[in-house]
Amino acid sequence: MLKRSVPKIVDAEARRQEVVEAVFRIIASDGLERASLREVADEAGLAVGSVRHYFASSDELLVHSFAVVIDRIAKRLEEAFAVVESFAPGLAEHDAAVLTLLGQFLPLDEELAVDACVWMAFRHAARIRPVLEQEAARSHRAVAAVVGRLVMRLMPDGGPGQERLVTEAERLLATLDGLCMHALLQPEWMTAEVCRDVLTTHLATLGAVPSSR
């Protein structure tokens, strides 16, 4: 029972990460339903028993993979938001930093595309699979927090009321998720330029909203 030798714990964590990245590759190319233990083991160059040594079950592997992709996205968002905060609102660099932040949601390069695929797949799977529910809620909270802070920073001063704030946060969030969806599902109709135009238009509408009611 005593653990007197500490042989390879570091390697173990690295192994888990390798397996998780194999999961990501499979989900991005073949979908979540193909991310079985055998497929993952093959992709990672291991045997099924080996994968099962690091992850007690298939569910644990998938939940952990979901958590990893959430952490990666949240980290990117936090870093990009810090850049936004380093500029004064109104500056051209500020606006560029905001665009860069929002671009972290979209599959604009290979790495972002894989994360976006995996993220979408897990979020949709979480509607059905209770094991993923908790991480899906965490994902939503993390992203909504960053978007909420961003909206608060971008809205015109004078305290536009809590209600309008949540409305604008949800509006931006919905636009981002919709853009991401379209970029993943209809890439032939969705260029990076259209994405950028949509986002800049949206940002332009954030400040000047004629009171509708």
Add this chain to the structure above:
Amino acid sequence: MLKRSVPKIVDAEARRQEVVEAVFRIIASDGLERASLREVADEAGLAVGSVRHYFASSDELLVHSFAVVIDRIAKRLEEAFAVVESFAPGLAEHDAAVLTLLGQFLPLDEELAVDACVWMAFRHAARIRPVLEQEAARSHRAVAAVVGRLVMRLMPDGGPGQERLVTEAERLLATLDGLCMHALLQPEWMTAEVCRDVLTTHLATLGAVPSSR
């Protein structure tokens, strides 16, 4: 080879529709991956062989189900758009009809929720499964056409340029899909009121966009 008797073709089509609706119920409650022949047969109260008599393969059943949900959504959109066209732009009834049209995308009641679930599930599955590719493209074209016509009608006169038009169409489409996604995946954070507020805000931003570049 000659078909001289016309015994039950009407019933046959009705049967196919019953099976398709069983598929819808299964996808809405348990996800697309549970829509196997046996599950569908059980849900429809038939035997596997019977379902296979009306649909040559599992793929044909799923592709046909995808087509049916697309047609249903497209029909709803066309009808709602006809209502919009029946009012002059600017009238209060016109705006209400526009909101009703956009609401057809969202899971605001039981029937809309099932269709939204099924639609989302098939569109995401089409990213991986080539058999669904064609219908997914048709779905996108049909919806984009309606949204494009609506945007053309709502944008301020004077011809705002083709580029801005596709940008605004894509912006509205992305917002709609994002709202639908959130309503399906995070219903606890997304009320019908928030949906309506987001849509009215978006519509308010459609006309008055300060030229950003």
Add this chain to the structure above:
DNA sequence: ATCTTTTTAGCACGAATGTGCTTGATCCGT
């Protein structure tokens, strides 16, 4: 060198799935 722990690999079982094929049951025109 020996022992203990970790790592890797594999087998086997039950469950679920798509599909080819066969067998009754039903219905309609002749």
Add this chain to the structure above:
DNA sequence: ACGGATCAAGCACATTCGTGCTAAAAAGAT
């Protein structure tokens, strides 16, 4: 009444999946 077409139901086979279990290989500690 009879024959042919259609419908309903089921069996059987190969595949894939998760998982419990066993066992060999590797590596560090003694």
